[in-house]
Amino acid sequence: MTAPVKGPRVEEKLYQNRYQVDAGKPHITVAPHDTPSPNLLAMTRICPAGCYAQNEAGQVEIVADGCMECGTCRVLCEETGEITWNYPRGGYGVLFKFG
Amino acid sequence: MADEKFDVIVIGAGMSGNAAAYVAAEKGLKVLQLERGEYPGSKNVQGAILYADMLEKIVPDFREDAPLERHLVEQRFWMMSETSHTGMHYRSDTFNEDKPNRYTIIRSQFDRWFSGKVREKGAIVLTETTATELVTGRDGAVIGVRTDRSGGPIYADVVVLAEGVNGLLGSRAGLRERPKAAQVALAVKEMHFMPRETIEARFNLDGDAGVVIEAAGTISKGMAGMGFVYTNKESLSVGIGCLVSDFAETGETPYGLLDAFRRHPSLRPLLADAEIKEYAAHLIPEGGYRAVPQLFGDGWVVVGDAGQFNNAIHREGSNLAMTTGRLAAEAIFQVKTRRQPFTAENLALYKRMVDDSFVMKDLKKYKDMPRLLHTQSSNLFLTYPQLVSKAMEDFVRVDGTPKLEKEKATVRNFVRTRSWTGLFGDAVRLARAWR
Numbered sequence: 001m002t003a004p005v006k007g008p009r010v011e012e013k014l015y016q017n018r019y020q021v022d023a024g025k026p027h028i029t030v031a032p033h034d035t036p037s038p039n040l041l042a043m044t045r046i047c048p049a050g051c052y053a054q055n056e057a058g059q060v061e062i063v064a065d066g067c068m069e070c071g072t073c074r075v076l077c078e079e080t081g082e083i084t085w086n087y088p089r090g091g092y093g094v095l096f097k098f099g
Numbered sequence: 100m101a102d103e104k105f106d107v108i109v110i111g112a113g114m115s116g117n118a119a120a121y122v123a124a125e126k127g128l129k130v131l132q133l134e135r136g137e138y139p140g141s142k143n144v145q146g147a148i149l150y151a152d153m154l155e156k157i158v159p160d161f162r163e164d165a166p167l168e169r170h171l172v173e174q175r176f177w178m179m180s181e182t183s184h185t186g187m188h189y190r191s192d193t194f195n196e197d198k199p200n201r202y203t204i205i206r207s208q209f210d211r212w213f214s215g216k217v218r219e220k221g222a223i224v225l226t227e228t229t230a231t232e233l234v235t236g237r238d239g240a241v242i243g244v245r246t247d248r249s250g251g252p253i254y255a256d257v258v259v260l261a262e263g264v265n266g267l268l269g270s271r272a273g274l275r276e277r278p279k280a281a282q283v284a285l286a287v288k289e290m291h292f293m294p295r296e297t298i299e300a301r302f303n304l305d306g307d308a309g310v311v312i313e314a315a316g317t318i319s320k321g322m323a324g325m326g327f328v329y330t331n332k333e334s335l336s337v338g339i340g341c342l343v344s345d346f347a348e349t350g351e352t353p354y355g356l357l358d359a360f361r362r363h364p365s366l367r368p369l370l371a372d373a374e375i376k377e378y379a380a381h382l383i384p385e386g387g388y389r390a391v392p393q394l395f396g397d398g399w400v401v402v403g404d405a406g407q408f409n410n411a412i413h414r415e416g417s418n419l420a421m422t423t424g425r426l427a428a429e430a431i432f433q434v435k436t437r438r439q440p441f442t443a444e445n446l447a448l449y450k451r452m453v454d455d456s457f458v459m460k461d462l463k464k465y466k467d468m469p470r471l472l473h474t475q476s477s478n479l480f481l482t483y484p485q486l487v488s489k490a491m492e493d494f495v496r497v498d499g500t501p502k503l504e505k506e507k508a509t510v511r512n513f514v515r516t517r518s519w520t521g522l523f524g525d526a527v528r529l530a531r532a533w534r
Binding site for chain 1: 135136137140141142143144145147205206207208210226227228229246247248264265267277278279280283285287289290334343346347350351352353354375376377378379380381382
């Protein structure tokens with residue numbers, strides 16, 4: 001058996017990508033809440049860009065800068081009203097070199 | 100532009116949008132295409148495999164200048180356990196033909212090329228423009244779109260929604276539902292670069308020939324999902340995807356799955372010393388026939404991923420996208436030629452054309468498959484791969500155990516794990532879903 005390997009760091013993966021960040025205009029926001037729903041909480045693990053994190057008070061926050069605009073969080077959390085979801089303004093957001 | 104009225108506005112410059120815009124413009128319609136990316140392709144993600152036949156019906160001489168990577172001569176299907184894979188490989192020299200059947204492509208390059216062809220046909224392509232809202236008339240018919248550019252709405256007879264699996268316009272306007280977690284897979288992909296000679300040596304290839312590996316089994320940790328490795332000229336596309344509902348339930352990280360997949364002993368030597376240059380994520384429509392939404396209405400049609408047009412079993416998405424885009428444009432042209440209004444009644448022609456094509460016939464054939472994969476995922480993606488792997492190891496390993504005993508142990512192992520009725524039920528369910 002091989003030695004256990006350290007968990008992957010998604011930040012290192014995102015570093016390879018090209019982004020045009022629309023400063024001060026996040027395209028996804030999390031609504032104020034006391035306790036996150038299971039789906040919103042799950043986003044802290046399943047967001048492929050690691051945009052979601054839980055703060056010390058237990059609420060889920062988002063920093064959408066590394067977002068790859070896949071829409072997973074929209075599918076899981078928009079219906080409950082926990083997040084608002086838009087695409088970035090034209091030309092902004094992730095810009096895939098290869099896709 | 101505000102005063103102009105177009106025959107057709109196409110939302111999106113992916114496979115279905117480009118096909119629709121190209122065919123519509125070629126037929127002389129006045130076409131405006133909106134794309135939110137910096138350039139066509141900058142927002143698009145795919146494995147990616149291109150099916151020549153479906154593109155040939157749109158751009159017959161595409162091979163002359165389209166950016167193609169490798170034509171595929173070999174397909175490998177791997178059933179993975181933690182330490183092994185049991186594989187079936189199909190390789191044939193007949194795929195080294197004058198006009199190859201399938202190619203790997205890199206979407207940002209391919210889409211830019213396709214978009215160039217769309218412009219050549221006379222369509223106006225507006226990039227860096229996000230369509231934000233459909234505009235409807237007093238009778239509820241779609242008559243145009245609003246964008247995030249300054250100025251008023253832009254009007255057209257018909258809006259073609261080629262906005263992708265996560266398209267906002269159609270669902271916000273109530274024309275179709277938002278994708279459901281059990282009907283979409285989240286896939287992540289990395290581009291691994293290495294010299295072309297290395298790829299050709301590692302995959303046993305000559306020149307521009309290529310290989311596809313589709314892999315399923317314990318790599319998805321009991322979730323319904325698949326991994327893949329596609330050979331490009333100087334890179335490998337390496338990815339894995341699982342249903343969003345399964346991700347939500349297990350809390351597995353997609354990048355964790357991807358890293359475990361590429362560290363698998365069957366893959367690691369193929370990827371060694373590669374330079375990774377991009378990491379992408381995308382949703383894939385997996386709901387099949389039962390998830391296809393309403394496809395047309397007064398002043399609008401929906402094509403491609405937005406219409407859930409993906410054959411998950413055969414991993415065909417872009418060809419269904421190109422075909423539905425083409426059919427939409429042909430239907431619109433016919434309605435226009437007959438000088439009929441673009442009502443739901445008349446645009447129903449598009450649905451009839453899709454129903455008559457391979458697109459709907461193929462989706463219908465596998466209409467029960469998504470449900471089976473969803474409800475039986477831990478059996479199909481965890482239990483059976485482990486059982487098969489153990490059976491193969493026992494079959495291959497020579498250790499002095501009589502062969503009859505080995506066979507009996509294998510059967511016992513299957514029966515103990517799934518029971519006779521379970522095995523029989525699984526076989527029947529799979530056969531029925533396949534038919």
